[in-house]
Amino acid sequence: MIEHVVLFKFNDQTTDEQKNEAIQxxxxxxxKIPGIVDLQAGVNFSDRSKGYELGLTVxxxxxxALEQYGPHEEHQKVVSxxxxxxxxxxxxxxxEL
Structure with missing residues (x-):
């Protein structure tokens, strides 16, 4: 198993609604993407995040499966x-787990 952890920072113009849409x-x-066993995403509530506002674990x-995920069309839509x-x-x- 592979654990993929991603943290995101946004500029000051990014709204809470946009961040929630990003999580969705x-x-x-x-x-939508084969090989994913589990996926979680959420908004940070800690003051230890050094400005990173969203977290993702896959x-x-x-x-x-990880290598196929990056270029996958559905993943690229979310990145855009x-x-x-x-x-x-x-x-x-x-x-690796």
């Missing part, structure tokens, strides 16, 4: 939306 779009990927069957609403930084970490 991210969580919908679970049913558990994949294997590394091949995140950029459109003002994503200013992203941090990703992958590890």
């Amino acid at each position: 779009k991210l969580t919908s990927l679970k049913n 558990r994949f069957e294997d590394q091949e 939306y995140l950029k459109e609403i003002g994503m200013s930084d992203i941090l990703a970490l992958d590890f």
